[in-house]
Amino acid sequence: MQLLQALVDGLLIGGVYGVVSIGLSLVFGVMNIVNFAHAAFLMLGMFVAWFAWAFLGLDPLLGAFLSFVLVFAFGCAVQQVLVRPILAAPQVAQIFLTVGLLIVLENAALMAFGADFRSVQTPYQTSAFRLGGIIVSKPYLYAFAMALLSGAAVWAFLERTAVGRAMRATAQDPMAATLMGIDTQRMHRLAFGVGVGLTAFGGAVILPYLTVSPTVGSHYVVLMFTAVVLGGLGSVAGAVVGGIAVGVIQSVSALVFPIQLQNLVLFVVFILVLALRPDGIVRRRGA
Amino acid sequence: MTALLEVARLSARYGRGAPVLHEVALELGQGEFVTVIGANTAGKSTLLRAISGVGPAVEGSIRFDGRELTAVAPHARPKLGIAHVPEGRHVFPEMSVEENLAIGAHARGGAPGGGAAARLEAIFELFPRLRERRRQFGGTLSGGEQQMLAIGRGLMLEPRLLILDEPSLGLAPMIVEELHDRLVEIHRRGVAILLVEQNVSLALSVASRGYVLQSGSIVLEGPAGELLRDDRVREAYLGI
Numbered sequence: 001m002q003l004l005q006a007l008v009d010g011l012l013i014g015g016v017y018g019v020v021s022i023g024l025s026l027v028f029g030v031m032n033i034v035n036f037a038h039a040a041f042l043m044l045g046m047f048v049a050w051f052a053w054a055f056l057g058l059d060p061l062l063g064a065f066l067s068f069v070l071v072f073a074f075g076c077a078v079q080q081v082l083v084r085p086i087l088a089a090p091q092v093a094q095i096f097l098t099v100g101l102l103i104v105l106e107n108a109a110l111m112a113f114g115a116d117f118r119s120v121q122t123p124y125q126t127s128a129f130r131l132g133g134i135i136v137s138k139p140y141l142y143a144f145a146m147a148l149l150s151g152a153a154v155w156a157f158l159e160r161t162a163v164g165r166a167m168r169a170t171a172q173d174p175m176a177a178t179l180m181g182i183d184t185q186r187m188h189r190l191a192f193g194v195g196v197g198l199t200a201f202g203g204a205v206i207l208p209y210l211t212v213s214p215t216v217g218s219h220y221v222v223l224m225f226t227a228v229v230l231g232g233l234g235s236v237a238g239a240v241v242g243g244i245a246v247g248v249i250q251s252v253s254a255l256v257f258p259i260q261l262q263n264l265v266l267f268v269v270f271i272l273v274l275a276l277r278p279d280g281i282v283r284r285r286g287a
Numbered sequence: 288m289t290a291l292l293e294v295a296r297l298s299a300r301y302g303r304g305a306p307v308l309h310e311v312a313l314e315l316g317q318g319e320f321v322t323v324i325g326a327n328t329a330g331k332s333t334l335l336r337a338i339s340g341v342g343p344a345v346e347g348s349i350r351f352d353g354r355e356l357t358a359v360a361p362h363a364r365p366k367l368g369i370a371h372v373p374e375g376r377h378v379f380p381e382m383s384v385e386e387n388l389a390i391g392a393h394a395r396g397g398a399p400g401g402g403a404a405a406r407l408e409a410i411f412e413l414f415p416r417l418r419e420r421r422r423q424f425g426g427t428l429s430g431g432e433q434q435m436l437a438i439g440r441g442l443m444l445e446p447r448l449l450i451l452d453e454p455s456l457g458l459a460p461m462i463v464e465e466l467h468d469r470l471v472e473i474h475r476r477g478v479a480i481l482l483v484e485q486n487v488s489l490a491l492s493v494a495s496r497g498y499v500l501q502s503g504s505i506v507l508e509g510p511a512g513e514l515l516r517d518d519r520v521r522e523a524y525l526g527i
Contacts, residue, residue, distance in 0.1 A: 162389075162393045165382070165386060165389065165390060165393065166390065166393060168379070168381070168382065169379050169382070169390050172379045172380060172381055172382070173377050173379055173380075175341050175373065175377060176373065176377035176378070176379065177390075178340075178341055178361050178362050179339055179341060179361075179365065179370075179371045179373060179377075179441075180365060180390050180391055180393075180440065180444070181362055181363070181364075181365035181366055181393075181395070181444065182362055182390070182393075183360075183362045184362065
């Protein structure tokens, strides 16, 4: 029963890990950039949702949409102004840029909002559903459901719309995409915007059970990279599978080992997967 | 005949290296079938890439339908009626045949409505294999099928000029013949074709005019039949 409980908790938390990691995978798939600043956009999304709650009284589950829109727009601008010029540069320039962006965003948030940990109050914060002996925390469940819905929306956008198809074409063969009349730079802007917007959305929906501070991203960044590499870098479905794997491994290993060691088990599994299936759990398909 | 494509004094270089194209001049009339032949490093692909805008920076002028192309963004050129089928086919490997073709319809700006459906049907008639394979991923097709897909995808743009770079490269002789029949058919439907092809005798047998490109310069031009009989061409490219 304890194991089942750990599985449920791991699934609910891991689903969110997965969805906030999709953008990392998407941006890598479409423009071959590893965005080390990705987790900082999660932090921005959490702050937007926190302010929307504090000043507009908006539940973070709804504020998440505002987070998506604002961070999407910001992401498009970042792509256009900062990332585009270094796309053709050596990879080390990309690393400097995105790591630099991470530092700038974190410190800007520190300056603007202070180092306090902020949280929200919601009516469902401490309540839970009971199914047999299993406790399903409401904030976990709602965050999981919202995250999966947003992930599914992005998937449908990529697979079912003409613009999404153009984005996948850009990921698979940028030259051929240009020859087919696709504005690849516009696709890059959209991909970056959607990628970071989605992680901001994910950040907002976990606010009911977490606190936000300028450095909250650093807690997530390693988990995100583990999730996308586990699932197969560049794959949307892989990011979700990888995220769930991360959540479940963390929560199940906490049954056996002290909580401080939960990431140790995670990284042992990670190294094993890299050694045995270097392309990730899910075979790469599309963006 | 008014020119559909007019290339004048076109020069191109990669970085600071020697020019790959040097003051190239080339003309192609409405609905004309023209081939450019030359050795492997003569600059044929660079010439085609300059026209569609995916090559290196160029100097000189490329006019399409009276409009200066060098001022048009590469992704906007297909909308003017230029379809470039690149060397190596470049189909989208992880998209179905249908999706590959739909990309062309999207670029044309039209929602996949009547026009696109009719074009798709015409392409399936031209290449029945594509209809059979339409749910299969581009990357799983044979070389010949990929070439048909690449050409079909280009035709979805409803081009007035179809640019083909080495369509027969690496294909079995039977497929090559079939492919060239199709090109003749496409040309008969009114599409102008600019063909670069290492199979020189085949290229000169389907095109009406030809240019010989050597080390980045046009050294010879004329009706295809004359080039076929030209001693220099026979010696250098036909091995006779």
